Amino acid sequence: MGLENCANCGQLFVKNSIRDICENCYREEEAAFEKVNVFLKKRENRTASMVQIINETGVEEALILKFIKKGRIRLVQFPNLAYPCEKCGRPIKTGKICETCMKELRTDLDSFEKERARQAEIAEREKTYFTMDETARRKK
Numbered sequence: 001m002g003l004e005n006c007a008n009c010g011q012l013f014v015k016n017s018i019r020d021i022c023e024n025c026y027r028e029e030e031a032a033f034e035k036v037n038v039f040l041k042k043r044e045n046r047t048a049s050m051v052q053i054i055n056e057t058g059v060e061e062a063l064i065l066k067f068i069k070k071g072r073i074r075l076v077q078f079p080n081l082a083y084p085c086e087k088c089g090r091p092i093k094t095g096k097i098c099e100t101c102m103k104e105l106r107t108d109l110d111s112f113e114k115e116r117a118r119q120a121e122i123a124e125r126e127k128t129y130f131t132m133d134e135t136a137r138r139k140k
């Protein structure tokens, strides 16, 4: 426990482990979540888009995205809802990045591994040359 600045409004507050925002902001956030939740619970709103939710509830997009990322709003139930991939901004429904970026990341990792193996091989070869050199010199 210690004093910290609220991540939302910047006011000093006593931090506890689960929140990074002050009591006031927390209450506001909960009220906003309730609004979104009530809106989304209605059957006719299942197909709502992000813009519709923002317009209907008055809750800002950043906050709605926060709820989604925390898993408080489950996107599987809502065909028209998505949030941006952290790398390219393409709309996704699960995880942090889209499938394309995931594949790219894997390829990057692969080539990184290959490059490292190549470097190690070169280093190994140089070491051998050096040793041969040394032996040759000593023989003279």
Ligand SMILES: [Zn+2]
Pocket: 006, 007, 008, 009, 010, 011, 021, 022, 023, 024, 025, 026
């Ligand atoms: Zn605050």
Ligand SMILES: [Zn+2]
Pocket: 085, 086, 087, 088, 089, 090, 097, 098, 099, 100, 101, 102
């Ligand atoms: Zn992406």
